[in-house]
Amino acid sequence: MDAPLTPPIRIQPVSAAPISAKEAQKRLDAFLEDFKARSTSAQGGNTAVTVQLQKLANALKEERKKKRKDKENL
Numbered sequence: 001m002d003a004p005l006t007p008p009i010r011i012q013p014v015s016a017a018p019i020s021a022k023e024a025q026k027r028l029d030a031f032l033e034d035f036k037a038r039s040t041s042a043q044g045g046n047t048a049v050t051v052q053l054q055k056l057a058n059a060l061k062e063e064r065k066k067k068r069k070d071k072e073n074l
Helices: 021-041 047-072
Strands: none
Touching: 021 047
């Protein structure tokens, strides 16, 4: 019988401060690398969380590229 599935942990922010997309990208990349290292060593890890974080990182990269391109066209 398969083990019961458990949903990913929900992250609840306790405070918020605006940061640039570039800074968010740096922080997300650092967190993602750390998370991958920890989850890989822990019995396969939770790939659903890793995939969602990677999608977020990719979206931020695309947003920054678009903003740079828009600035160049002005």
